[in-house]
Amino acid sequence: xxxxxxxxxxxxxxxxxxxxxxxxxxxxxxxxxxxxxxxxxxxxxxxxxxxxxxxxxxxxxxxxxxxxxxxxxxxxxxxxxxxxxxxxxxxxxxxxxxxxxxxxxxxxxxxxxxxxxxxxxxxxxxxxxxxxxxxxxxxxxxxxxxxxxxxxxxxxxxxxxxxxxxxxxxxxxxxxxxxxxxxxxxxxxxxxxxxxxxxxxxxxxxxxxxxxxxxxxxxxxxxxxxxxxxxxxxxxxxxxxxxxxxxxxxxxxxxxxxxxxxxxxxxxxxxxxxxxxxxxxxxxxxxxxxxxxxxxxxxx
Numbered sequence: 001x002x003x004x005x006x007x008x009x010x011x012x013x014x015x016x017x018x019x020x021x022x023x024x025x026x027x028x029x030x031x032x033x034x035x036x037x038x039x040x041x042x043x044x045x046x047x048x049x050x051x052x053x054x055x056x057x058x059x060x061x062x063x064x065x066x067x068x069x070x071x072x073x074x075x076x077x078x079x080x081x082x083x084x085x086x087x088x089x090x091x092x093x094x095x096x097x098x099x100x101x102x103x104x105x106x107x108x109x110x111x112x113x114x115x116x117x118x119x120x121x122x123x124x125x126x127x128x129x130x131x132x133x134x135x136x137x138x139x140x141x142x143x144x145x146x147x148x149x150x151x152x153x154x155x156x157x158x159x160x161x162x163x164x165x166x167x168x169x170x171x172x173x174x175x176x177x178x179x180x181x182x183x184x185x186x187x188x189x190x191x192x193x194x195x196x197x198x199x200x201x202x203x204x205x206x207x208x209x210x211x212x213x214x215x216x217x218x219x220x221x222x223x224x225x226x227x228x229x230x231x232x233x234x235x236x237x238x239x240x241x242x243x244x245x246x247x248x249x250x251x252x253x254x255x256x257x258x259x260x261x262x263x264x265x266x267x268x269x270x271x272x273x274x275x276x277x278x279x280x281x282x283x284x285x286x287x288x289x290x291x292x293x294x295x296x297x298x299x300x
Contacts, residue, residue: 049095049098054102071104078097078100090142097141105164124136125137133220135183151183153165178212180204184203185252187252194221195229199216201213210242210243212241216231217229246263250262258285259282259283260282
């Protein structure tokens with residue numbers, strides 16, 4: 001077991017020598033072409049570590065108990081590395097994070113292990129009331145004021161089989177920061193045209209004095225999950241990105257199926273606030289979408 005882990009770590013370590021930067025690179029999709037592989041492993045690819053693990057790391061053909069031991073060992077190694085003084089700490093942390101993602105996905109999809117069973121140590125799990133949607137998450141520990149989380153969405157197919165989806169927020173066509181937040185709630189809203197409709201609430205810390213919060217719509221129909229369900233008529237999310245003290249209220253009431261937003265907005269020119277008002281909105285779910293039912297701007 002340990003021999004496999006060491007070999008896997010050694011092989012992946014050869015592909016990378018730096019941690020990710022959150023800008024300036026868009027990875028190609030999985031490919032068998034020589035040019036595609038070269039691009040993934042290019043020294044200038046800041047996501048080389050995660051790309052090498054996603055596309056090249058191999059899960060060993062061993063017993064389920066053996067795989068669970070490796071999974072637990074990876075979690076222990078991640079925790080030790082987080083608190084280490086290693087100068088390559090961020091690279092090692094990223095390596096363990098993505099090896100854990102790889103093994104987590106294998107255990108759930110190929111062995112149908114309950115996600116709740118894998119929520120141990122630093123990994124947390126929440127799920128919807130109907131048990132069809134859940135999220136496994138843990139702090140990515142990037143070492144900056146920006147706190148990003150790894151979120152693995154799990155769902156059940158019509159045959160009651162578990163499937164997973166990594167809500168990856170970078171190294172995609174665009175950066176979507178709500179997927180980096182901590183998923184705090186999953187609510188089932190109802191059924192429409194044989195689709196189960198859900199809302200996720202994500203809370204993220206963008207810097208020492210700013211945050212981003214979002215309600216995100218998704219739907220589940222048979223074996224297909226749609227993360228782009230237009231829950232807010234033309235958008236799949238309702239996103240607030242602001243200073244901590246400016247967000248007074250952003251909550252979902254499951255009884256009335258309403259979202260209430262109260263936000264102080266200011267305009268700053270040359271360091272001076274020239275306008276200040278409070279935006280108050282209520283969004284009501286009509287069975288298909290959230291529609292604005294009330295809106296008020298209180299100028300101060």
